[in-house]
């Protein structure tokens with residue numbers, strides 16, 4: 001069980017870089033670097049079914065994750081979340097195969113644990129002594145927990161109006177919490193400046209190669225849970241886009257390995273009405289997005305006004321025949337109640353947004369009720385109790 005990582009590659013020009021050095025964006029184009037694996041060797045040496053009997057965490061896919069020595073893995077048991085087949089929601093919507101990937105059961109209550117575990121483990125392997133991280137809230141909570149476990153200096157930067165749960169979980173884990181007047185892009189600028197000043201590594205999403213690798217494991221796990229089959233569509237609440245980008249990359253790797261066959265699922269990106277740069281770019285046929293001015297939504301994870309990796313999100317949506325749509329905060333909050341009362345899953349507003357998106361796309365006949373669809377509930381509603389009245 002060791003990584004088959006071979007090198008890093010610039011997602012714009014394809015230039016290669018070694019993976020045994022600390023590196024953020026690609027020095028050539030200043031864009032996203034992807035981890036690449038020796039898939040030919042992996043395909044010859046590993047049988048996909050041998051993974052199934054391993055412990056139920058994302059590290060079951062260690063060969064397709066970036067860490068060489070298992071001793072460097074910083075884990076709290078992330079991944080291994082259930083793919084729940086819905087009964088009541090499916091019935092209500094006239095569907096037969098509607099699933100929810102319940103990421104709220106991860107350590108720190110969101111899918112962020114996966115990306116942070118991968119990136120901090122690799123940072124330990126590369127001997128960093130500390131890191132900075134800008135975050136809408138949930139990634140900061142995860143960073144604080146994994147940073148504490150790794151014994152690393154952890155400085156997080158989040159908007160001053162981020163959810164109280166995120167501030168408290170950061171403080172209780174002993175991380176240095178910096179509240180920023182502004183949004184995640186403003187937090188990002190401060191995190192980079194402090195990292196430079198103090199010689200720390202900046203773990204901004206997609207500005208280092210490994211958080212996307214951890215998020216990729218959501219997709220690997222989902223297809224394994226479906227008997228190594230892909231669904232027809234995946235509906236994902238999109239902020240910075242790491243989840244979509246990671247899963248799209250992961251499915252390409254599984255296809256190249258021959259571990260799965262067929263077409264990638266349609267990637268459907270759901271954003272908030274008050275912050276929808278990807279929806280606008282998709283509708284305009286643009287390859288990149290423009291800054292969404294005065295971004296506002298109660299789904300803090302979707303308040304990313306100008307995603308750094310917009311070109312990769314748009315590629316995943318277009319190449320798979322997917323789409324992008326926006327929903328209102330009121331609809332999301334209504335869907336928190338609806339998902340919880342129909343299936344017993346209490347979602348974050350971001351996760352609830354996927355149910356709203358599904359309903360709109362069924363109405364518009366973009367999706368057919370006979371298609372198999374997976375909604376990603378990226379976080380637990382317990383982190384957003386102030387959105388629930390009474």
Ligand SMILES: Cc1ncc(COP(=O)(O)O)c(C=O)c1O
Pocket residue numbers: 110136137138139205237238239240241242243244300301302348350351378379
């Ligand atoms: C609960 C939740 N869902 C979704 C997102 C957006 O994730 P991504 O960056 O993968 O688009 C976030 C990001 O903060 C989040 O916290």
